[in-house]
Amino acid sequence: MNANTNAQYLMRPEDLPRGISAVRALPDESLDALWGSIIVADNIKERLLSQAILNFALRPKVSRDQLPMHGVILLVGPPGTGKTSLARGLASKLAGYMPKAKPRLVEVDPHALTSSAMGKTQRAVSELFSQTISEQASNGPTVVLLDEVETLVADRSRMSLDANPVDIHRATDAVLVQLDSLAELHPNILFIATSNFPQAIDDAFTSRCDLVIEVPPPGQEAIVQILEQCLSGLARQFPALEVIANSHDIGKIARACEGLDGRAVRKMIVNAMVMNREVAADPNKLTTAHLLAAGKDAKAARSHKEASK
Numbered sequence: 001m002n003a004n005t006n007a008q009y010l011m012r013p014e015d016l017p018r019g020i021s022a023v024r025a026l027p028d029e030s031l032d033a034l035w036g037s038i039i040v041a042d043n044i045k046e047r048l049l050s051q052a053i054l055n056f057a058l059r060p061k062v063s064r065d066q067l068p069m070h071g072v073i074l075l076v077g078p079p080g081t082g083k084t085s086l087a088r089g090l091a092s093k094l095a096g097y098m099p100k101a102k103p104r105l106v107e108v109d110p111h112a113l114t115s116s117a118m119g120k121t122q123r124a125v126s127e128l129f130s131q132t133i134s135e136q137a138s139n140g141p142t143v144v145l146l147d148e149v150e151t152l153v154a155d156r157s158r159m160s161l162d163a164n165p166v167d168i169h170r171a172t173d174a175v176l177v178q179l180d181s182l183a184e185l186h187p188n189i190l191f192i193a194t195s196n197f198p199q200a201i202d203d204a205f206t207s208r209c210d211l212v213i214e215v216p217p218p219g220q221e222a223i224v225q226i227l228e229q230c231l232s233g234l235a236r237q238f239p240a241l242e243v244i245a246n247s248h249d250i251g252k253i254a255r256a257c258e259g260l261d262g263r264a265v266r267k268m269i270v271n272a273m274v275m276n277r278e279v280a281a282d283p284n285k286l287t288t289a290h291l292l293a294a295g296k297d298a299k300a301a302r303s304h305k306e307a308s309k
Ligand SMILES: Nc1ncnc2c1ncn2[C@@H]1O[C@H](COP(=O)(O)OP(=O)(O)O)[C@@H](O)[C@H]1O
Pocket: 037, 038, 039, 040, 078, 079, 080, 081, 082, 083, 084, 085, 086, 194, 218, 222, 226, 261, 262, 263, 264, 266
């Protein structure tokens, strides 16, 4: 089954305001499944969910002089470690704790806001927060996904004014001003931001985050679980794969994948299926040897890339 088939979109793509890529009703089964599919240490999920619950329980009741919360969670870590998936899944899991409300997830596309025309980015950013997000939040509890947030809040101290237009500086300023204002006016918003490049984020943004969580690449045990989960899932269509999923070979295959991120581990399985045409035509013919070879290739590609940095 396609994981997106049950997604409940509240707006048609053609009606979305600039800078918004989706508005979804929560909870959403496909997002709950996404949350379940990401293998990370339990305490990461527990802290994320607790912070999200606390945000809606506390902020409407406690003044900002007492607790200076901004309603922002930031997930940082290397690409492919599950940050965007966790952010979407968190929004849905959180909604399970708010049965009377009808929360929604608003996804921001930062790239749609950055414009080469001078002054346009700052204006687009200000409008997005002060109008679009503010309107969404007047409908009820709203989770806003700021994916790849470094695009919106680039570190001003690292930018040379020669190489970067003043506009980008102003965009960062605008986000900070708007976050302060929304924190004051809308205690029913939670921003979940992600970044592959935390070093490129302005410190003033990071200091506004109520929780910063580092999502590490999967360790050996997590890789074993990702492989098992992926192969067992495929076994629903291609039953022979269950044998590999349950065999001792999984440990060996996981070792061949050491150092890969979660996305690369899943992709490795696809690559193993195209080691030859027979397996591609009938994935039931996949063997441990194909998986070991694909794991070795993926690791070699990764170290090649590291060396060329
Ligand atoms: N820890 C993990 N466990 C299981 N799958 C993972 C993990 N990390 C990444 N993935 C897989 O990799 C893909 C990309 O994940 P994504 O959330 O886009 O990562 P990021 O935002 O960190 O780049 C997803 O399809 C996900 O299933």
